[in-house]
Amino acid sequence: MTTDFNSRKLLSIQSHVVHGYVGNRAATFPLQIRGLDVDVLNTVQFSNHPAYGRFKGTRLTEDELKELYEGLVNIDCEYDGILTGYIPSDEGLKAIGEICRDLIRKNPATKWFLDPVLGDNGKIYVSEGNIEIYKGILKSGLITLVTPNQLELEVLSESKVHDLASLKRAIDKFNDLYNIPNVVVTSVKFNDEDGYLYSAGSTRVSEKLYKSFYFKVPVINASFSGSGDLFSALLASDYFKGSEEQKSFTEETPLSELPLVHSLNEVISTVEKVLQLTYDHEINRYKSAGQNVPANLKINDLKVIQGKKYYLQYLEKYQAHSL
Amino acid sequence: MTVPEIKTILSIQSHVVHGYVGNKSATFPLQCQGWDVDVLNSVNFSNHTGYGSVKGTKITLDQLKDLYRGLKDIGTEYDALLTGYIPNHEILSYIGEIGEDIKSKHPESLWLLDPVMGDEGQLYVSESVIPIYKKILLGGLVDIITPNQFEAEILLDFKITSIDTLKTALKEFHTRFKLKNIVISSCSLPEYPNEIITVCSQITPNSKIHSHYFEVPIIESYFTGVGDLFSSLLIDRVYKYRNSDSSNYLITSVNEVLTIMSKILQTTSKYAEIKTGRKIKSKMGSANTMKEFELKLIQCRDLYGSTEKTFNSTHL
Numbered sequence: 001m002t003t004d005f006n007s008r009k010l011l012s013i014q015s016h017v018v019h020g021y022v023g024n025r026a027a028t029f030p031l032q033i034r035g036l037d038v039d040v041l042n043t044v045q046f047s048n049h050p051a052y053g054r055f056k057g058t059r060l061t062e063d064e065l066k067e068l069y070e071g072l073v074n075i076d077c078e079y080d081g082i083l084t085g086y087i088p089s090d091e092g093l094k095a096i097g098e099i100c101r102d103l104i105r106k107n108p109a110t111k112w113f114l115d116p117v118l119g120d121n122g123k124i125y126v127s128e129g130n131i132e133i134y135k136g137i138l139k140s141g142l143i144t145l146v147t148p149n150q151l152e153l154e155v156l157s158e159s160k161v162h163d164l165a166s167l168k169r170a171i172d173k174f175n176d177l178y179n180i181p182n183v184v185v186t187s188v189k190f191n192d193e194d195g196y197l198y199s200a201g202s203t204r205v206s207e208k209l210y211k212s213f214y215f216k217v218p219v220i221n222a223s224f225s226g227s228g229d230l231f232s233a234l235l236a237s238d239y240f241k242g243s244e245e246q247k248s249f250t251e252e253t254p255l256s257e258l259p260l261v262h263s264l265n266e267v268i269s270t271v272e273k274v275l276q277l278t279y280d281h282e283i284n285r286y287k288s289a290g291q292n293v294p295a296n297l298k299i300n301d302l303k304v305i306q307g308k309k310y311y312l313q314y315l316e317k318y319q320a321h322s323l
Numbered sequence: 324m325t326v327p328e329i330k331t332i333l334s335i336q337s338h339v340v341h342g343y344v345g346n347k348s349a350t351f352p353l354q355c356q357g358w359d360v361d362v363l364n365s366v367n368f369s370n371h372t373g374y375g376s377v378k379g380t381k382i383t384l385d386q387l388k389d390l391y392r393g394l395k396d397i398g399t400e401y402d403a404l405l406t407g408y409i410p411n412h413e414i415l416s417y418i419g420e421i422g423e424d425i426k427s428k429h430p431e432s433l434w435l436l437d438p439v440m441g442d443e444g445q446l447y448v449s450e451s452v453i454p455i456y457k458k459i460l461l462g463g464l465v466d467i468i469t470p471n472q473f474e475a476e477i478l479l480d481f482k483i484t485s486i487d488t489l490k491t492a493l494k495e496f497h498t499r500f501k502l503k504n505i506v507i508s509s510c511s512l513p514e515y516p517n518e519i520i521t522v523c524s525q526i527t528p529n530s531k532i533h534s535h536y537f538e539v540p541i542i543e544s545y546f547t548g549v550g551d552l553f554s555s556l557l558i559d560r561v562y563k564y565r566n567s568d569s570s571n572y573l574i575t576s577v578n579e580v581l582t583i584m585s586k587i588l589q590t591t592s593k594y595a596e597i598k599t600g601r602k603i604k605s606k607m608g609s610a611n612t613m614k615e616f617e618l619k620l621i622q623c624r625d626l627y628g629s630t631e632k633t634f635n636s637t638h639l
Contacts, residue, residue, distance in 0.1 A: 007621055016338075018390060019361045019399050029354050037621050039341045045364055045382075047393025056393030058386055060367075064379075068340060071369025071378030075614065077341055305354050306329060 007037040008240045009078070011103070013096055014085040014229065015049075016042035018057075021304040022049040022226035023085060027233035029304055030311045034237045039077065041068060043092060051225045052300055062091040069099045078107045081144075083236050085229055086117035090129045097137050104142050111144035113236040115228065118152045131155060138178040145182040145239065147232045148174075153185050163190055164198075168212060168323050171202050175210050182260050186231055195219055199268050200323055203260040205249035212323040213255050217268055220275050222282070222297035230302060231271050234311070238263035241314075255320045262316060269315040274307035281306075329359045330562065332403040333394075333425065335418055336551065337371075338364035340379075343618045344371045344548035345407060349555035351620055353405075355627045356559045361399060363390060365409060373547050374613045384413045391421055401425050402432050405558055407551055408439040412451040419459040426464045433565070435467040435558040436460075437550060440474050453477055463501040467561060469554050472510040486514050490639065493524040493534050502526075504561065504573050508553060509539075521581060522639065525573040534639035535574050539581060546591060548618050549584070556580040556627065578632040585633070586626055591619045 010031060015023030024040050031038050043065065046057035060068070082100050087093045104110045116134045119125045135156065138146065154161055157174040161167045167188055174183060181204040188198040200214040238259075247257075255261045278299055286293045332353060337345030346362050353360050365387070368379035382390075404425050409415045422434050438456050441447045456478060459465065475492055476482050478500075483489050489512065496505045507522040515538070524534040560576035569575060595615040596602060 011340075016362070016364065018333075018363045019394055019397065025362070029351070032351050032621055033355075033624065035621060035624070040338070040347070041340045042338065042364070042367060045367065045390065047390050048397050052397050054393070054396050056389040056396070058389075067378045068367070068369050071376065072341055074376040074378070075341065075370050075374050305357065305359055308355070308357075 007035055008080040009037045009039065010081045010083060010236070011039045011041060011072075011077070011079045012083040012233070013041045013043060013087075013099070014083070015044045015046065016040075017046050017048050017055075019048045020226070020301045021230075023229055026226040026229035026302060026304055027083065027085075030230065030307075031233055031237050033308060033311045036237055036240070039072070039079070043087060043096075049225050049300070051298070059089070060092075062089075062095045065092060065095045065099070069102075073102075079103060079110050080240065081111045081113060081236055083113045083115075083233060085115045085232065088126055088130070090127060090133060093130055093133045097133065101140070101142065111239060112142050113145045113147075113232065113239070114138075114143050115147045115232040116152050116156065117228070118148075118155055120149055120151060120228075122151060124151070124155065135177075138180065141179070143178075143180045145184065145235065146178070146180050147184045147186055147228075147235060149186045149228065150188045153188075161188060164214070164323065167198065167200055167214070171200060171212050171323070172210075175202060175204075179204075179208070184235060184260070184264055186228060189219075199264060201260050201264045202323075203249075203258050205251060205253060205258075209251060211249070211251070211253070211255070211258060213258075213261055213320045214323045215265060215268055215318045215320060217272065217318060220272070220279050222275075222279055222299050224275055224278060224299050224302060226302045226304075227271060227275060230274065230304065231267055234267045234270055235263055238266060255322065261320045265316040265318050265320060266314050269317040270310050270313070272317070273310040273313075273315070274302060274304065277307055277310075278303045329357060330402045331359045331361065331400065332405060332558070333361045333363060333399075333401045333421075334405040334555070335363045335365055335409075335421070336405070336407040337366045337368065338362075339368050339370050341370045342548070342614075343552075343620050345551055348548035348551040348618060348620065349405060349407070351624070352552065352627045353555050353559060355624055358403075358559065361394070361401070363387075365414065371547050381411070382414070384411075384417060387414060387417055391417075395424075400428060402429065403558055403562055404432065404434045405555060406435075407437045407554065410448040410452065412449060412455045415452050415455045415459075419455065419462070422459065422464055423462065433466050433558060433562050434464060435469065435554055435561070436465045437469045437554045438474050438478060439550065440477055442471055442473055444473060446477070460500040460502065465500075465502060467504040467506065467557065468496070468502055469506045469508055469550070469557065471508050471550075475507055483510065483512070485512060486639070489522065490534065493522070493639075494532060497524065497526040497532055506557065506573070506577055508550060510536075521577060523573045523577045523636075524639075525571070527570060533571060533573075535571075535636040536639050537577065537581060537634045537636055539634065540585065545616050546588060546618060547616070549588070552587070552618060552620070553580060553584060556583060574636050575632070578634050578636065579630055582631050582633045583626050583629055587618060587620070587623045590623055591616070594619050594622070
């Protein structure tokens with residue numbers, strides 16, 4: 001039996017769907033399996049995620065969010081980490097920003113892991129105002145780890161990414177602007193390179209000095225809802241895996257000694273396993289129904305539960321390269 | 324790679340941001356046992372009400388109907404349904420309809436209903452839910468109920484004061500309410516002055532009633548979420564064992580669940596003692612003390628699959 005009496009406490013502020021695995025539903029189970037005590041603050045309750053084409057449900061208002069937080073304050077909740085994801089409304093984002101600021105003010109050791117969800121695949125799905133609020137949050141000095149995708153990196157750094165050199169420039173500019181200790185660009189695709197995607201990281205080794213790196217990974221030929229939420233949750237959990245002691249790094253520190261390199265490698269490898277399992281399941285479904293698999297396969301629900309065994313394997317399949 | 328089909332369950336219960344009651348207590352153990360749990364939250368509270376302060380909102384009837392409509396629109400189907408604490412009679416009535424809908428699509432699906440109404444003589448829901456519970460049970464679609472002694476008495480309109488009245492109660496549940504499985508989680512009787520008993524009773528296809536009881540250590544009431552955890556583990560075991568050859572699968576199920584529960588409560592107590600530096604005596608305290616009484620569901624995550632049976636059952 002696990003006798004870990006000092007479980008790390010995490011507050012995860014994300015969406016809830018009754019059916020399927022996005023937002024908190026993608027994040028919570030893997031975190032719990034990894035032994036984290038997760039307080040689950042649901043910003044919406046939908047029947048399912050909107051990519052199904054139809055859904056029902058309600059969003060919390062700004063006042064309801066604040067009230068729930070007040071309830072947590074009243075019972076003196078404190079956290080080792082806060083995880084925030086997709087927050088579409090400006091008011092909601094402002095309210096959650098204030099909640100996180102307040103938690104960190106009360107306990108400066110609290111780490112804030114932020115997934116700045118703005119859009120994907122070239123399409124922005126939040127307002128201009130939302131982007132500005134995110135920029136303010138990113139500049140606050142309160143973020144420990146941020147996980148933009150390619151589009152979000154481009155928007156937040158105001159520079160385009162089309163190859164490794166421009167990826168490096170965008171990350172440098174992002175670091176210049178926001179000075180966040182850990183940045184992970186979850187997935188980057190280059191036009192001239194089918195079949196692969198890149199995942200890049202950047203970690204602050206000393207004041208204003210960063211080491212950046214990337215992994216090249218084969219792409220699974222389908223689109224998945226919730227994979228980003230699973231990704232950011234696993235990455236956040238890895239932060240608490242190592243020892244508490246702060247190691248010091250320099251420009252000469254090899255990649256193999258940087259914790260973020262191992263975390264990112266682990267998360268890429270684990271998420272890939274879950275996606276592959278989900279993909280295989282979907283292909284089997286088409287096959288057993290005697291149907292052809294469509295070219296642009298869209299998979300609604302990750303196999304988060306069946307993927308249970310992968311969350312504890314801590315695989316590191318890939319090779320890190322300097323960027 | 325082949326991926327086995329997974330069992331699906333709809334769990335309609337409360338949600339708390341912090342702590343482990345309702346769906347927060349039921350979901351994780353079920354997921355650990357390989358269930359794909361659709362989690363419909365009937366309330367969205369900061370914490371459970373035992374803390375003395377709580378914030379949050381309850382779902383309205385319209386919101387509940389809307390959410391279930393959303394689930395039907397995408398064609399969800401369930402192997403099981405788990406329903407717990409529902410303080411409002413209109414919501415309860417609609418949950419009855421959800422149960423009918425799920426059972427009409429899959430008659431072999433399993434419905435565990437925990438008729439949470441009160442404890443030790445105190446009702447903590449509106450009296451208006453009582454006739455709705457009776458109506459749902461008379462519909463004959465519920466497979467298992469898990470009342471405590473007080474709730475059983477309310478549903479049957481008589482007191483359980485002896486072995487004889489207990490037997491009558493079980494018979495009434497089986498015949499009048501057509502229930503196949505009854506588990507009375509805690510019962511105290513003059514015949515057993517120093518014990519709490521957990522009673523389980525099953526009716527066979529040829530109408531024979533098999534009733535047994537387990538003597539259990541008194542489950543201290545300062546823990547919350549215990550009943551919700553119990554019913555989630557029980558539905559998993561009954562689903563798994565009900566098609567086995569054993570005619571007494573309910574006894575096996577309850578024994579396994581009691582064994583796990585007892586370990587979780589011990590772990591939780593031990594944890595609370597370490598954290599507070601003293602033996603736990605009273606229920607009420609500061610929010611900080613209450614926090615140490617939250618079930619250690621995460622720390623006990625390796626226990627949910629255990630088939631160990633440490634209790635003895637006695638024929639009633």
